[in-house]
Amino acid sequence: MSTAAVPTLRRSFGIIRIGVRRQPWWFALAVAGSALYGVMTVGTAWVIGRVTREYVTPAVEAGEVTTSQLLAIAGWMVGVVLLNVIGVVIRRVAAGVTMYNVGADFRRQVTRQYLRLPLSWHHRHPSGQLLSNANADVEATWNVFAPLPMALGVVIMLVAGVVQMLAVDQVMALIGLTVFPALFVANMVFQRHMSPRVTRAQQLRADVSEVAHESFEAGLVVKAMGREAEETERFAVVANKLKDANIAVGRTRGTFDPVIEAIPTIGTLLVLAVGTGRVASGAITPSEVVQMAYLISILAFPVRALGWVLGELPRTVVGWERVDAVLRATGEMTYGERDIPEQGASGAHLSGVDYLYDVVDEEGGLSQHQAIHGVTIEVPAGSTTALVGPTGSGKSTLTNLTLRLVDPHRGSVTIDDVDVREVTRGGVPSVGVLVPQQTFMFDDTVRGNVTLGGDFTDEQVWEALEVAQATGFVQHLEHGLDTRVGERGASLSGGQRQRVALARAVIRRPQLLVLDDATSAVDPSVELSILSALRSTSAGTTVLVVAYRMSTIVLADDVIYLERGHVIDHGTHAELLDRCEGYERLVTAYAREAAERAAVAADEEAAQ
Amino acid sequence: MSTTISSTSHLGTRDTLRRGLELSPELRRGLAVTLLLAALTTAGRVVVPLAVQQVTDHGLLAEGGPDTALVWRYVGLSAIAVVVTAFCAYAVNVxxxxxxxxxxxxxxxxxxxxxxxxxxxxxxxxxxxxxxARVTTDVDTISMFVQFGGIMLILSLGQILIATVLMLVYSPPLTAVVWLCFLPLLLVIRRFQAAVGRAYTAVRERVGDMLAAISESVVGAATIRAYGVEERTAARIDEAVEAHRKAAVGAQVRSVVAFSSGQLVAGLTLAVVLVVGTVLATNDAMTLGELLAFLFLVNLFTQPVMQATEVLNELQNAVAGWRRVIGVVDTPADVSDPGDEGQVLPRGPITVDFDGVSFAYPGSGAVLHDVNLHIAPRSRVAIVGETGSGKSTLAKLLTRLMDPTEGQVRLDGVDVRQVRFSSLRERVVLVPQEGFLFDASLLDNIRFGRPDATDEDVRLALTELGLDGWLEGLPRGLATDVGQRGESLSAGERQLVALARAYLADPDLLVLDEATSAVDPSTEVRLQRALEGLTRGRTSIAIAHRLSTAEAADEVVVVDAGRIVERGPHHELVRGDGVYAALHASWAAQQRS
Incomplete structure (x- = not known):
């Protein structure tokens, strides 16, 4: 017997047990329905025999039939048929409910993990794969519940059948005892061959989904650069691999299906051949041989349900392994018991902070790249602090660290002297709010995107939109606050999304507001209005702002200048302008450029 | 004017299958041989039970004791039939x-x-x-049906035919009874199928909703954490998961009703045959042996009928999937490639004309009104204006991401709608504000538009753009993996990559739509100078709210409320008292300390 199949079998029973525990009653009902169906299937044969013997034969021999005889025939038959069908209905409905309930249960559980696991975990897993885990893999795992109750009913049938055979003749029963185990072994071998092929097909199915999802997300770029044909080619590579893998699955199935179908037929033929000999030697009667042959033939089809279950098991195991990997994923952020006191404004302090992120090389080896080096920053309560630095200098990482979207590898982050790692879950977002550079919109209404389910009145929503200078365009939307923004806010422009995201932050009246170049897609004049509105409404709030524009920087009490993850200098704008060369070059770039151009233009004019 | 992707095509079952076969011609290839093999398989499946019945009647129950020789002969022949059938079945499957x-x-x-x-x-x-979902799970549904259901359907139909012929041989009146019993089922089943079909369509739609809800928890991971809205997101997901579960259970119940009705009719038919047969037998219309043999044939008939009804239910599921895929394929592309009909424009300096161009988004007012604009070859134009003034729309019309509602956009005097896409994309490249990056290396992302570019080409492009210093700071240089959607890089860095990508593609016209909005000022100025030097031979159009771009341009075009209100070189416009002067004053105020 195969060696690989046994652990798979044991594993799958373990998985099935997990599923059954989730829905014990529906599963039990499905099995009960299946048992009724099993008993009634054998029962049908018995009833036909009895009706023929007691009503049909006497009537035919008598040459006339009475109404009561006909009613008896009809009554017995209809009764057994009805019970059989009721069994089938119960089995199938309950099996379906079990399967879908367990599936929904695990979809909830998997997505809870997505919400619970830290951002760093998300960065390591392609979104297409995660979608596949929550959808296709959950489905693959619990599909086994569709044929499982039927298979259990069949086991009951088989036991009844074998007992009946043993009662008739032990030699003949041997055939039955050979045929059913042979079926089982054939299924086991089948399963062993299928398992790796199915695994591969399943993995490729996830790959196809991943490529498609990424490519559709890149739709605009693909169009803008005319890469439709190349993208289709890239998709074709995985799609063709999936095709080949599925054909390999088909070949295996094609080999075993006919064998599994042939086994009981051969069993029936054997019963006839051997039975004839037994009848000739007087051991049994011809009608007993017929009964045995009939038993094997009516059991042969349902026995295939065992095959369906066994065929489904590799998918179950593979699916579960992928689902379970998500469920077992660790690295969950831990939370403490402390709260950050509610007051007007919060101070933040980063002390000796290092941050590294994972870098994967071609061979899949993992190394780490240090993005932040021993950064110490003080953001006093009520102050406005600007973070300035060239593109890729680590500004966004620092904003993420400040509000604990990620944890530092060394050093600590405190808000109002409370280490953020000791704060309760939800404690940091309740005092500190981040407006990221790249906004994310939910497929919800404008109102829903501002409140995010929080308890705010429409008046408050409009006030927040006013601060974000978004009242104008929202009023012009067809349904105002009730306008749905589409997936990721597709129906809004980049600048509109940024303003809605800003309103989302403002409405929460945070004690610490972190703006990561949050107005990059907004016109200068609109930005000025936003900044002055922010200053007048959120006076007292601590603001940490990533900025390039002089007008924003000038508003800051303190400026921190970064290069390549190091704090180069900090002080007031005037101080830095005076003593920090890199800073001076960065913030006066436009002015210098304008001056140079003006000079060139003046020269040209003078020359003319 | 714009079309939405229909959630599902509205073709009937037969038309869906016909269209499906049309789209996948391979499904028909070699079908004749497959059907022949399937017919053999069916014959084999019927021959064996018949042989068994014959052996029983004439061998085992032969008058004067069992006829061993006859039994062995029949059994031997049947065994051969079983083997042949198995081989045919294998071939059909594969x-x-x-x-x-x-x-x-x-x-x-x-x-x-x-x-x-x-x-x-x-x-x-x-x-x-x-x-x-339309190119993954929906297609999978079809494949499940074609491979498992399809073969079963073919075999079942063959078996139904053979069983009917055999029943007619034994007793035409009883055959009529059997068919009469099944006839109502065949009539009702269409209605059942329609209901089951609708239910499965609903399930597929719920799957789409569910995937969308789940993807928020994945793609919006940062925002969800920043606002602590895990619970709300969870509630939204739960809603979608529950809607899917309900739809799936609903479809299951409907399909069980349809399937069980088949089984019920099969059982009741047996009862009717027994009753009618008994009456016929007592009237000497048939013998008891014939009646029992007929019962056996009824089983040979009902089993495939039930299988066929079940498969027909699966067919509905597959048709639902098929409809959704066809829904995509048959959605007309509003902005379509003229293909071979179109013109190929020779490379070189490019002239751009907007001729009375108006544009309105579907279901809303016009965003551009009668725009006329001529852009000379080799000029560098900046388009400026307030948010919502329609300046991005100009860029989208120029690159044919959309077509104007009225008027024409012309390149070298040719309406862009008549230019082949391959030629258009070669000559005109748009760099959008959020240039999507693929989960691949920096190298692969930059050479996305020109896959044959070497490491050296890419390195050179970055150096020409003045980005070599930035490249050095990356952990693995060009081999740096940018992560999904480029999220390992900052938004500014992603813009650098998108710009380098467009630059490497070497178009005649570069359209920059807020392409450097997240880049720091000194890098932006450096990029601008680099592009200036390098775009001498080509035309460039930049849309920007950072007016440093406008200062550097040969010409500034000011858009306000969908109209061009001013145009001219920066130093002229800035001295006037128009829209541009005001915009520039507020921009300049921001740059001063």
Whole structure:
């Protein structure tokens, strides 16, 4: 017997047990329905025999039939048929409910993990794969519940059948005892061959989904650069691999299906051949041989349900392994018991902070790249602090660290002297709010995107939109606050999304507001209005702002200048302008450029 | 004018299958041989039980004791039939898998390609998760049916035919009884199937919703954490998961009713045959032996009928999937490639003309009104204006992401609608504000538009753009993996990559739509100078709210409320008292300390 199949079998029973525990009653009902169906299937044969013997034969021999005889025939038959069908209905409905309930249960559980696991975990897993885990893999795992109750009913049938055979003749029963185990072994071998092929097909199915999802997300770029044909080619590579893998699955199935179908037929033929000999030697009667042959033939089809279950098991195991990997994923952020006191404004302090992120090389080896080096920053309560630095200098990482979207590898982050790692879950977002550079919109209404389910009145929503200078365009939307923004806010422009995201932050009246170049897609004049509105409404709030524009920087009490993850200098704008060369070059770039151009233009004019 | 991707095509079952076969011609290839083999398989399946019955009647129950020799002969012949049947079944299976997988791969590719060919506005009407489902799970549903259901359907229909012929041989009146019993089922089953079909369509739609809800928890991970809205997101997901579960259970119940009705009719038919047969037998219309043999044939008939009804239910599921895929393929592409009909424009300096161009988004007012604009070759133009003034729309019309509602956009005097896409994309490249990056190396992302570019080409491009210093700071240089959607890089860095990508593609006209909005000022100025030097031979159009771009341009075009209100060089406009002077004053105020 195969060696690989046994652990798979044991594993799958373990998985099935997990599923059954989730829905014990529906599963039990499905099995009960299946048992009724099993008993009634054998029962049908018995009833036909009895009706023929007691009503049909006497009537035919008598040459006339009475109404009561006909009613008896009809009554017995209809009764057994009805019970059989009721069994089938119960089995199938309950099996379906079990399967879908367990599936929904695990979809909830998997997505809870997505919400619970830290951002760093998300960065390591392609979104297409995660979608596949929550959808296709959950489905693959619990599909086994569709044929499982039927298979259990069949086991009951088989036991009844074998007992009946043993009662008739032990030699003949041997055939039955050979045929059913042979079926089982054939299924086991089948399963062993299928398992790796199915695994591969399943993995490729996830790959196809991943490529498609990424490519559709890149739709605009693909169009803008005319890469439709190349993208289709890239998709074709995985799609063709999936095709080949599925054909390999088909070949295996094609080999075993006919064998599994042939086994009981051969069993029936054997019963006839051997039975004839037994009848000739007087051991049994011809009608007993017929009964045995009939038993094997009516059991042969349902026995295939065992095959369906066994065929489904590799998918179950593979699916579960992928689902379970998500469920077992660790690295969950831990939370403490402390709260950050509610007051007007919060101070933040980063002390000796290092941050590294994972870098994967071609061979899949993992190394780490240090993005932040021993950064110490003080953001006093009520102050406005600007973070300035060239593109890729680590500004966004620092904003993420400040509000604990990620944890530092060394050093600590405190808000109002409370280490953020000791704060309760939800404690940091309740005092500190981040407006990221790249906004994310939910497929919800404008109102829903501002409140995010929080308890705010429409008046408050409009006030927040006013601060974000978004009242104008929202009023012009067809349904105002009730306008749905589409997936990721597709129906809004980049600048509109940024303003809605800003309103989302403002409405929460945070004690610490972190703006990561949050107005990059907004016109200068609109930005000025936003900044002055922010200053007048959120006076007292601590603001940490990533900025390039002089007008924003000038508003800051303190400026921190970064290069390549190091704090180069900090002080007031005037101080830095005076003593920090890199800073001076960065913030006066436009002015210098304008001056140079003006000079060139003046020269040209003078020359003319 | 813009079309939405229909959630499902409205073709009937037969038309859906016909269209499906049309789209996957491989499904038909070699079908005749497959059907012949299937017929053999069916015959084999019927021959064996018949032989068994004959052996029983004439061998085992032969008058004067069992006829051993006859039994062995029959058993031997049957065994051969079993083996032949098994081989035929194998061949049918493998052929069917090969044909269906090839056909469905074709369908998948076609739908995928068409999704990209749909206009930007059409694409934006559909969630990316649902788009993905159409080329993955929806196609899988069809393949499940074709491979498992399809073969069963063929075998079943063959068996129904053979069983009917045999029943007619034994007793035409009882055969009529059997068919009369099944006839109502065949009539009702259509209605059942329609209901089951609708239910499965609903399930597929719920799957799309569910994927969309789940994808929020994945793609919006940062925002969800920043606002602590895990619970709300969870509630939204739960809602979608529950809607899917309900739809799936609903479909299951409907399909069980349809299937069980078949089984019920099968059982009741047996009862009726027994009753009618008894009456016939007592009237000497048939013998008791014939009646019992007929009962056996009824089983041979009802079993495939039940299988066929079940498969027909699965067919509905597959048709639902098929409809959704066809829904994509048959959605017209509003902005379509003229293909071979179109013109190929020779490379070189390019002239751009907007001629009385107006544009309105579907269902809303015009955003551009009668725009006329001539842009000379080799000029550098900045388009400025308030948010919502319509300046981005100009860029989208120019690159044919959309077509104007009125008027013409012309390149070198040719209406862009008459230019082949391949030629248009070669000459004109747009760099959008959020240039999507693929989960691949920096190198692969930069050479996306020119895959044959070498490491050296890419390195040179970055150096020319003055980005070599930035490249050095990356952990693995060009081999740096940018992460999914480029999220390992900052927004500014992603813009650098998108710009380098467009630059390497070497178009005649570069359209920058807020392409450096997240880049720091000194890098931006450096980039601008680099592009200036390098764009001398080409035309560039930059849309920007950072007016440093406008200062550097040969000409500034000011758009206000969908109209061009001013145009001219920066130093002239800035001295006037128009829109530009005001915009520039507020910009300059921001730059002063």
């Amino acid at each position: 052929r069917l898998f090969r044909a269906s997988e090839s056909g469905l791969a074709t369908l998948r590719l076609r739908a995928f390609r068409h999704m990209h060919d749909l206009s930007m506005l059409t694409q934006n009407t559909e969630r990316r998760g649902s788009m993905t």
